[in-house]
Amino acid sequence: MKQQQVKQQSVAVLTRIRKLLLGMGENDGIVFKLVVYLLLIGIGFIYLYPLLFMLVNSFMSLDDLVNSMVKWIPTSLYTENYEKALQVLNFRKTLMQTILVAGVPSIIQMVMTSVIGYGFARFDFPLKKLWFALMIATFIIPPSVTMIPTYLMFKDYHLLGTLKTYIYPAFLGQGLKSALFIMIFYQFFKKLPVVLEEAAQIDGAGYLKMFYRIAVPTAGPAFIIVFLFSFVWYWNESYLAALYFGNKLTILPLELQKFTDSFTKMFPQSGGQGNQINEAIKMAGTMLTIAPLLVVYFVLQRWFVEGVDRSGITGE
Template sequence: MSATVNGTVNGTVNGTAAGLPAPSGAESAPARPRPRRVSRYRLRRNVTRVLGKILLWVVLINFTYVFLFPLIYMMATSVKTLTEINNPSIVWISREPSLQAFRFASSIIDYFRGLWISTSVSAAAVLGQTCVGAMVGYGFARPRFPGREFLFWILLFTIIVPLPTLAVPLYLFYSKLDLINTFMPLIVPPFLGWGVRGGMILIVFRQFFRGLPSELEDAAYVDGASPFRVFWQIMLPLAKPAILVVMLFTLVWTWNDTLLPGLVINDTAAYTLGQRMENYAQLFTQARHSSAQTWSTSGEIGENVLMSVTLLGILPLLIIYIFTQRYFTQSIDRTGLVE
C-alpha cells in the first residue's frame, strides 16, 4: 500500500527524485522474503510514472503548437500567392511558393532603412540601459544612504504611470529642445535609466545585487577599495546573468515599442521598424474594410504581404533569440528575480 502511494507521489510531484528509490529497491529485492510482490509494485509504479511522463509531454507539445502557431502561420502565409490565400483547399503548404510578397513588403515599408534605424536605436538603448541600469540598481541595493527607501518607493510608483499620462508635456519638452524627428528622445533616456520599462530593469538589477553575499564587498572595503571600485571590479563581473537578461529584455522592449516613437517621430522616412509595421497593418485594415476589389488586384496589399512585413520586422529579434535563448533561460534562474 505504502509503495503505491509513494509511486504516485514520486511520479507526479518530483520527477527527478523519483529516480532515487529505484536502485535501492533493486539491491534490496533479493534479500526480502517475497521479491515478486515488491517487483510488481515497482512495475506498477514505473508504469504510472511512464504514463505520467507521456501525458505531460502530450500536453506540453500541444501547448508548443499553440505558442508556435502565430509564427508558423506567418511563415506559411507569407510564401503564398494572393490566389492561394483565397483558396480554402490550401490550408498550410503553398503549392507554388514565391518570395514575391517579401519583395513587395520590403519596398513598401522601405525595410532596410527601418532596419538600420531600429538597430541603431536599440543598440544604443541596450548599451545605456545595461550600464546605467546596473549602476543605479546597485545604488538601490547596497550602499546605505538617507532617502534610499523613499526613492525606491517612487521608482515603484513610476512603473504604473502609463506613458500617455506624460505624453503631452514630454512632447512639448522635446519640441522646445528641437528634438522632434530626431532619435535623441529614444537614445538619451536609457542612459539615465529611463528607457522603455526602465523601472523594471532597475528592479531586476536591484534584486540581483541584493542576493549576492556581502562578505565579498566587506573584504574589499577592509583592503581600502572605494565603493565605485567594489562595484566595477567585484560586483559587475558577478552580474553577468542579470546583464544578459536585461540586455535581451531591453532589446525586445525597445525594438517592439511604438508608443514613444509614435510621439516623437512623425516623419515617415524616420519611422522605426515597429512604426512601419504598424503603419502597414493600418493600411491593410483600411483597404480591407473599404472595398474588396481595389486591394485584391494590385498585389501590394494582401495578407501574404502583411505576414511578410511582420516576419521581416521580427526577423532580427528571432535570430538573436535563437542564438541566445540557451544562455538566457539559464540566466533567468540565477537573477533571483523573485526572492
C-alpha cells in the same frame, strides 16, 4: 503452497507494472511523463501556431490562398511576397534605423540601471526608502499620464525628431520600464556576498572598482535579461516613436502599421491582379519585422534562461 506462489508472482508483476507506469515516486513513470509532455506540446503549440501560420502563409501565392485544398503546405515557395515586402518596408534602411533606435537606448539603459540598482542594494543614504518608493511609482504610473508633459518638455528643448528623446531619459534612469530593470539589478546585487566587497576594500579597491570588478561579472545574466527586454520594448514602441520622431526617424513596426498605404502607393493597381495586396504579402511584412527579434533571442537565449533561473534561486 502453489496457490501462494502464484499469488506472489501476480503481486510482483503488478508491482513492476505500477513502477513502470507511475515510477518509484509517482512522478517519473510513463503516465506522469506522458501527461507532462502532452501539456508541454499543447502549450507550445498555442504559442507557436500563430508564428507557423504566418510563416507558411507568407510563402503562398494568391492561387494558394484562395484554394481551400491548400492549408499548411503551399504548392510552391512563392518568394515574390517577400520581395514586395522588402521594397514596401524599405527594409535595409529601416532595419538600420530600428537597430539604432532600439540598441543605443537599451545599452545606455542597461548600464545606468545597473549603477542605480547597485546603489540601492549596497549604500545607505538619506531618504533611501522614499527614493526607492518614487522609483517604483514611475513604473506604476501609466505612460499615458506623463506622455503630453514629456512631449512638451522635449519640444521646448528642441529634442523632437532626434534619438535624444530616448537617450536622455535612459541616461537618467527613466527609459522604458527602467524601474523594473533597477529592481532586477537590485535583487542580483542584494544577493552578492558582502564579504567579497569587504575583502576588496582591504586590498585597497574603491567603490567603482568593486562595482566593475566584482558586482558586474556576477550579474552577467541580469545584464542579458535587461538588454533583451529593453531592446524588445524599444523595438516595439511605435506610439512614442511616432510622437517623438515624426518623419525624421522610423522603425519597422511603424512602417508595418502603414504597410497597406505604402504598398498601394508603390504598386498602384493597373487593372491586373498582380499588384493587389493580400494576406500573404502582409504576413511576409510581419515576418520581416519580427525576424530580427527572433535572431537576437536565439543568440542570447542560453544566457537569458540562465538569468531567469538564477534570479529565482536564493543565495546565487
